Amino acid sequence: MKEAKAPSGYSVVSLIKTKILSIFLNLVLIIFSLSCIFPLVWMFYSSLKMKRVFNADVIGLPKSPTFSNYIKILTNKDYHIFNSMGNSLRTTVISVVLIVVFGFIVGYILSRISFKGNRILYALFLMGILIPIHSLLVPIYVVFNKFGIGNQWYTLIIPYVAFGLPIAIFLVEGYVKAIPVALEEAAAIDGSSFTRTLFSVIFPICKPILTTIGIISTFACWNEFSFALVLMKNPKLQTVPLAMTQFTGQFSSDYPKIMAAMLITMAPIIVFYFGFSKQIIKGMVAGAVKG
Amino acid sequence: MLNSIRPKTRVILAYLFIPVALYVFAVFIPLGTAAFYSLFKWKGGPHKTFIGFDNYVALIKDKIFWESFSHNIYLVVACIIGQIGLAFIVVLMINSRLVKFKAIHRTFGFFPSTISAVYIGFLWLMVYDYKRGILNWFLDLIGKSDSTKVWLNEPSLVMLLIAIPLIWQFIGYYMVIIISAISSVDTEIFEVAELDGANAFQRAVYIIVPLIKNTLLVCVTLCVAGNMKAFDHIYVMTVGGPGNDSMVMALYGYTVSFAQQNMGYGSAISIGIFLTSLVVIGGVQLLVHVLTKEKGEKI
Numbered sequence: 001m002k003e004a005k006a007p008s009g010y011s012v013v014s015l016i017k018t019k020i021l022s023i024f025l026n027l028v029l030i031i032f033s034l035s036c037i038f039p040l041v042w043m044f045y046s047s048l049k050m051k052r053v054f055n056a057d058v059i060g061l062p063k064s065p066t067f068s069n070y071i072k073i074l075t076n077k078d079y080h081i082f083n084s085m086g087n088s089l090r091t092t093v094i095s096v097v098l099i100v101v102f103g104f105i106v107g108y109i110l111s112r113i114s115f116k117g118n119r120i121l122y123a124l125f126l127m128g129i130l131i132p133i134h135s136l137l138v139p140i141y142v143v144f145n146k147f148g149i150g151n152q153w154y155t156l157i158i159p160y161v162a163f164g165l166p167i168a169i170f171l172v173e174g175y176v177k178a179i180p181v182a183l184e185e186a187a188a189i190d191g192s193s194f195t196r197t198l199f200s201v202i203f204p205i206c207k208p209i210l211t212t213i214g215i216i217s218t219f220a221c222w223n224e225f226s227f228a229l230v231l232m233k234n235p236k237l238q239t240v241p242l243a244m245t246q247f248t249g250q251f252s253s254d255y256p257k258i259m260a261a262m263l264i265t266m267a268p269i270i271v272f273y274f275g276f277s278k279q280i281i282k283g284m285v286a287g288a289v290k291g
Numbered sequence: 292m293l294n295s296i297r298p299k300t301r302v303i304l305a306y307l308f309i310p311v312a313l314y315v316f317a318v319f320i321p322l323g324t325a326a327f328y329s330l331f332k333w334k335g336g337p338h339k340t341f342i343g344f345d346n347y348v349a350l351i352k353d354k355i356f357w358e359s360f361s362h363n364i365y366l367v368v369a370c371i372i373g374q375i376g377l378a379f380i381v382v383l384m385i386n387s388r389l390v391k392f393k394a395i396h397r398t399f400g401f402f403p404s405t406i407s408a409v410y411i412g413f414l415w416l417m418v419y420d421y422k423r424g425i426l427n428w429f430l431d432l433i434g435k436s437d438s439t440k441v442w443l444n445e446p447s448l449v450m451l452l453i454a455i456p457l458i459w460q461f462i463g464y465y466m467v468i469i470i471s472a473i474s475s476v477d478t479e480i481f482e483v484a485e486l487d488g489a490n491a492f493q494r495a496v497y498i499i500v501p502l503i504k505n506t507l508l509v510c511v512t513l514c515v516a517g518n519m520k521a522f523d524h525i526y527v528m529t530v531g532g533p534g535n536d537s538m539v540m541a542l543y544g545y546t547v548s549f550a551q552q553n554m555g556y557g558s559a560i561s562i563g564i565f566l567t568s569l570v571v572i573g574g575v576q577l578l579v580h581v582l583t584k585e586k587g588e589k590i
Contacts, residue, residue, distance in 0.1 A: 022390075025384050025389055058423050102310035113297055121307070132516075132520060132564060132572060134564065138558060225408065226523060241410070281467055284467075288464075
């Protein structure tokens, strides 16, 4: 009897132990997840308060929620909020398309076509991954000023594409290597030109890696701040992060208003992220690890 | 590289010209320009005086520059411990069979890393704010009103307070990278280890760490490169203050060049940033290369 009981007693204890462990683990992780998402929630309900209400109670829910902060921001043209979103959108879209297309073409050529200087060019682009880009902050301002191409609608596209290219080329080069050459040979025998093979045979095969590149560059361009800060003095052409620093400087004491502006300008990224979070996480991780 | 598919040379040139030109223009020309102007005393106007290596002599003696450099290193170390270390612990917990909502933890945890550092800076500014900050509100709540302070004005605390937002922002990022590394390992190994009586701690240190060593090293290099370029959220939160207690290299170069209009010296600082970062990032990558080659594993 004793011997039979012992194991069951032991298993009850271990069952309780497991239960406690399970509660503990889940609780810690829920706190972790909430800490990552709570700021968003806090910003949202706080943005529905008036400044005075918020200053009196920073954490409580609004008793009489109001959209007046949003209405003020959306109706006042001086804030440049919509303007800046348009600028960010244009800069990001053009930069990402160019990074993907150029990265694809250069990566493919460097991986497949032998010519003098192929390896040198590859090394040159690889260096771009290693070069501390932030050391270019001041020099790039000097160069752009000298050439008179600062403060234009296309100004930021140049560094964004240049800084996004190395990793794109590196990823495409590695990806193309794994594609059998027989594919292109067959296309060539069928009379397909280089350009046609490139875009109608290879391009579709490379879609997964190009999607990864597109995702990484989208976030990088949309969120970029320091180069926009030195290259963009014209308030009408500023991108979102830059416009936000001006906006908060102007309303430094009005937190609910700042929160409303932050949420409006974050909205595209939030929608994009929660709409495609699986692909985005996968793409970002793939890009980071391979790079 | 086969000849049957090789196009004419001018076709290749035509395809390569724009991207290569763009890249050289935005990366190498600025570097060359900075090297050139670093030899001048130049306030940004039309007049400049050649002074040889005087700017570099000043840079080597410049206490603020080296202080900024040490702050970058502080951030690197704090983030390697904080981001990768905490991420690893979170992953160990999340991989437990007992945990529910794994996908939601991943989605939520990753979210902050997709937001601009500028926003992260504003958010934490609101946390640290004296009158309306969450931190002081919390201290009031638990009855420790006397320890509330103007947090970002504390010279001894400011670097830690600057590091916390960075750590918080990227835990989820490294968490996801480590999860994907572990999930590519055969789970039988973990089950066998569990049956053999290895406890959770032993399993983590002796089995998981060696198996995903290469991924962890990749995380370290990402962490180093990311923190050597710290700028955005510090610009928003403290602009390097109080004094220069949270100054980092990129911000110092920016301040000297634009706020003090000292473009000649600013160029020398840029070259200084370039060299020091290259040594640190390159050094770490070399170290990682040696460490990963040792065992002949593949990433």
